[in-house]
Amino acid sequence: xxxxxxxSMVFHLDKCIGCHTCSVACKNVWTDRKGxxxxxxxxxxxKPGTGYPTSWEDQSKYRGGWEQKNGQPDLKMGNRxxxxxxxxHNPYLPKMDDYYEPWTYKYEDLFNAPEGADxxxxxxxxxxxxxxxxxxxxxxxxxxxxxxxxxxxNDPNLEALTPEQRAEIFEIERLVFFYLPRICNHCLNASxxxxxxxxxxxxxxxxxxxxxxxxxxxxWRMCVTACPYKKTFYNWSxxxxxxxxxxxxxxxxxxxxxxxxxxxxxxxxxxxLLYDAEQLTSALAVPDSQLVEAQRQMILDxxxxxxxxxxxKNGIDEGTLEAAxxxxxxxxxxxxxxxxxxxxxxxxxxxxxxxxxxxxxxAKTEDGKYDSSGxxxxxxxxxxxxxxxYLSRLFSGGNEELVRYALxxxxxxxxxxxxxxxxxxxxxxxxxxxxEVNTTPEEAERVYRLTSLPTMDDRYVIPPSHREEAMQMLxxxxxxxxxxxxxGFRELPVRGA
Amino acid sequence: xxxxxxxxxFPYAAATLAVVVTLQxxxxxxxSYSSLSSQFLESNELFYGSVAWHFGILGAxxxxxxxxxxxxxxxxxxxxxxxxxxxxxxxxxxxxLAVTGIVSLIVRRLTAPRIRAVTxxxxxxxxxxxxVQVVLGVYVALFYRWGSSWFAGSAVxxxxxxxxxxxxxxxxxxxxxxxxxxxLFAYLLVAVFPFSRLVHMLIVPIQYLWRPYQLVVWNxxxxxxxxxxxxxxxxxVTLPVPAQASDPVAEQRAVVTR
Numbered sequence: 001x002x003x004x005x006x007x008s009m010v011f012h013l014d015k016c017i018g019c020h021t022c023s024v025a026c027k028n029v030w031t032d033r034k035g036x037x038x039x040x041x042x043x044x045x046x047k048p049g050t051g052y053p054t055s056w057e058d059q060s061k062y063r064g065g066w067e068q069k070n071g072q073p074d075l076k077m078g079n080r081x082x083x084x085x086x087x088x089h090n091p092y093l094p095k096m097d098d099y100y101e102p103w104t105y106k107y108e109d110l111f112n113a114p115e116g117a118d119x120x121x122x123x124x125x126x127x128x129x130x131x132x133x134x135x136x137x138x139x140x141x142x143x144x145x146x147x148x149x150x151x152x153x154n155d156p157n158l159e160a161l162t163p164e165q166r167a168e169i170f171e172i173e174r175l176v177f178f179y180l181p182r183i184c185n186h187c188l189n190a191s192x193x194x195x196x197x198x199x200x201x202x203x204x205x206x207x208x209x210x211x212x213x214x215x216x217x218x219x220w221r222m223c224v225t226a227c228p229y230k231k232t233f234y235n236w237s238x239x240x241x242x243x244x245x246x247x248x249x250x251x252x253x254x255x256x257x258x259x260x261x262x263x264x265x266x267x268x269x270x271x272x273l274l275y276d277a278e279q280l281t282s283a284l285a286v287p288d289s290q291l292v293e294a295q296r297q298m299i300l301d302x303x304x305x306x307x308x309x310x311x312x313k314n315g316i317d318e319g320t321l322e323a324a325x326x327x328x329x330x331x332x333x334x335x336x337x338x339x340x341x342x343x344x345x346x347x348x349x350x351x352x353x354x355x356x357x358x359x360x361x362x363a364k365t366e367d368g369k370y371d372s373s374g375x376x377x378x379x380x381x382x383x384x385x386x387x388x389x390y391l392s393r394l395f396s397g398g399n400e401e402l403v404r405y406a407l408x409x410x411x412x413x414x415x416x417x418x419x420x421x422x423x424x425x426x427x428x429x430x431x432x433x434x435x436e437v438n439t440t441p442e443e444a445e446r447v448y449r450l451t452s453l454p455t456m457d458d459r460y461v462i463p464p465s466h467r468e469e470a471m472q473m474l475x476x477x478x479x480x481x482x483x484x485x486x487x488g489f490r491e492l493p494v495r496g497a
Numbered sequence: 498x499x500x501x502x503x504x505x506x507f508p509y510a511a512a513t514l515a516v517v518v519t520l521q522x523x524x525x526x527x528x529s530y531s532s533l534s535s536q537f538l539e540s541n542e543l544f545y546g547s548v549a550w551h552f553g554i555l556g557a558x559x560x561x562x563x564x565x566x567x568x569x570x571x572x573x574x575x576x577x578x579x580x581x582x583x584x585x586x587x588x589x590x591x592x593x594l595a596v597t598g599i600v601s602l603i604v605r606r607l608t609a610p611r612i613r614a615v616t617x618x619x620x621x622x623x624x625x626x627x628x629v630q631v632v633l634g635v636y637v638a639l640f641y642r643w644g645s646s647w648f649a650g651s652a653v654x655x656x657x658x659x660x661x662x663x664x665x666x667x668x669x670x671x672x673x674x675x676x677x678x679x680x681l682f683a684y685l686l687v688a689v690f691p692f693s694r695l696v697h698m699l700i701v702p703i704q705y706l707w708r709p710y711q712l713v714v715w716n717x718x719x720x721x722x723x724x725x726x727x728x729x730x731x732x733x734v735t736l737p738v739p740a741q742a743s744d745p746v747a748e749q750r751a752v753v754t755r
Contacts, residue, residue, distance in 0.1 A: 081706065083705070087532075087702075088552075089536060089540075089544045089548050091544075093537065093540065094537075095537060096537055128611050129613070189711070193711055193712050194710035196705075198705075199708055202713060202714040203714070204715075204716065205713045205715035206715065206716060215527045218530060218531050218532055218700050218702065237615065239531035239532065240531060495615075496528070496529030496530060496694060497529070497617060497619050497693050497694060
């Protein structure tokens with residue numbers, strides 16, 4: 001057993017209102033710079049939809065993630081030598097137009113325009129060339145267009161549906177959509193790390209955050225192709241790749257990352273997970289539909305004495321273990337089995353988990369009527385407008401049972417709380433519902449509390465990072481560095497000649 | 498005298514500049530080392546330009562290197578006319594590939610507005626120097642035939658004399674102007690090299706072929722550091738345990754109130 005620590009995340013999609021506050025918080029803190037204007041380390045997509053960059057999930061186009069080749073995992077973009085041969089021109093690299101050309105407006109025209117019969121306007125100009133442009137697309141161009149035949153219909157995940165099911169969710173007045181906020185998944189089997197020719201991308205051993213060493217990055221841009229989530233970005237000005245850093249400077253000082261901190265829907269949870277690094281190979285040697293179970297298997301119980309002693313042997317601190325026990329992520333992912341990874345079939349073992357949205361919006365049954373009475377206990381879930389196949393394509397590698405369980409459990413808990421607060425249900429019905437998802441009233445209450453009434457301390461359990469001890473171990477004599485800008489990066493991040 | 502200045506002092510100055518500035522830049526401004534790829538901004542035209550240029554120039558440089566390191570073997574190889582024709586036409590092919598590539602790259606850089614936005618003055622200088630250099634090379638290959646053979650007798654002795662610090666320009670003095678220009682532009686490129694984006698050729702990631710896929714970096718791996726480092730870690734301070742057992746969660750809450 002090789003116990004390691006991962007700072008891990010849960011996004012509760014049933015609570016996401018699609019306000020984009022997270023995206024703006026991140027943009028203002030990290031990517032409001034030349035060359036990074038087009039980057040959204042955090043973005044919120046409408047599903048069904050094509051997302052950002054357009055159709056990022058279509059790996060026949062972008063070749064991200066891993067695939068099994070002769071029983072061995074290798075990158076979908078080709079083997080090592082083919083990658084080096086493609087170094088002069090990477091055929092699978094997304095272009096700026098797959099994202100969008102960033103723009104601003106000529107605001108000065110509003111003040112400087114000569115007097116005339118017309119109102120002056122501020123026309124859009126490109127932030128790359130400075131020329132006037134016609135805006136064709138933006139970072140969130142298909143926002144809320146869940147039923148659009150122009151955008152949503154191109155969602156690659158719709159392949160999982162039958163033509164009838166597809167026609168159903170695009171019928172007017174019957175469309176359905178939900179929001180999918182995305183950041184870097186800080187994967188255990190990160191394909192960006194594996195693809196970097198320079199070895200500039202690494203996973204931080206202490207907390208599992210995946211980072212790009214800006215001094216080592218040489219702009220070979222293989223990571224951009226390799227990441228199936230398209231969460232590494234090429235800075236066209238500095239010639240270096242950049243990605244979400246999970247706000248590690250904030251984490252190290254005990255604060256939640258900017259996108260978490262600013263989440264108004266309180267959908268985000270952050271906490272530590274202990275996992276067994278030795279199981280990495282075996283967890284990946286299973287078919288797509290079993291990947292979620294294999295990944296859950298890797299996650300270790302922080303209350304288990306063996307795990308604890310092995311963790312201590314690996315240098316994981318007592319305080320960190322205590323934080324792992326209180327981790328909301330452990331509860332959602334492992335104990336309650338409510339949260340699932342996004343596209344596990346990309347085989348990167350992503351460590352950001354999503355509670356699938358309940359969306360209790362029903363499909364029409366007969367004679368164009370919505371039948372909500374339902375003889376079956378869970379009929380609202382089975383009759384949901386958004387087919388189970390779609391959600392399982394997103395969150396479980398096609399395993400419908402896992403998604404169905406997560407939805408049923410949420411529904412059972414709703415019934416339980418309805419019994420308590422409204423009082424129109426009795427325990428015979430609710431008990432049956434809870435039993436079907438193997439849960440107890442006590443657990444239902446705990447899920448309800450953490451879902452609906454969590455304080456900030458419940459949502460973000462950040463283990464102490466003990467950087468004070470790290471400082472003691474640096475070989476540098478700190479006093480010699482007096483007058484310098486600080487440890488680490490000491491030059492301006494400007495483009496090389 | 499002019500020959501001495503151009504073919505002795507100039508190459509030494511250029512080489513010194515290249516070594517000193519390259520190292521200084523690598524260690525002091527490591528961030529500036531990048532391929533500075535512009536494929537993200539424009540990809541289709543880059544395919545033809547970049548692939549043709551890089552494979553062409555690599556082949557041509559390889560030919561020069563073989564001629565420099567193995568002159569006798571090249572002469573022997575060329576002793577049969579068929580082999581000479583094969584070698585010369587291969588070299589010419591690489592040269593033409595490089596010319597096509599660089600022309601395509603220059604056109605792209607001047608016409609694509611997004612690429613103009615990331616073009617510095619030095620980029621233009623470098624592109625023009627390279628264009629002149631490869632055109633001169635192809636010209637020499639076409640009009641001063643069988644360079645792969647006479648290279649061994651004239652340029653190699655001269656270059657070797659530079660290498661062993663006993664410069665002798667006697668062998669190249671009678672060479673045609675185009676050949677001399679080709680040599681001079683090579684030195685000019687060496688001089689510009691450390692200041693320009695050309696440094697990216699030093700950071701070719703060959704090590705990628707054998708490094709492990711996953712990379713984990715520990716800022717402070719206590720497992721290994723506990724053995725070798727400060728006393729505070731080897732003898733951690735043990736805090737007194739509170740008298741009564743209490744709920745650590747509740748305690749934490751009491752301290753951290755937001």
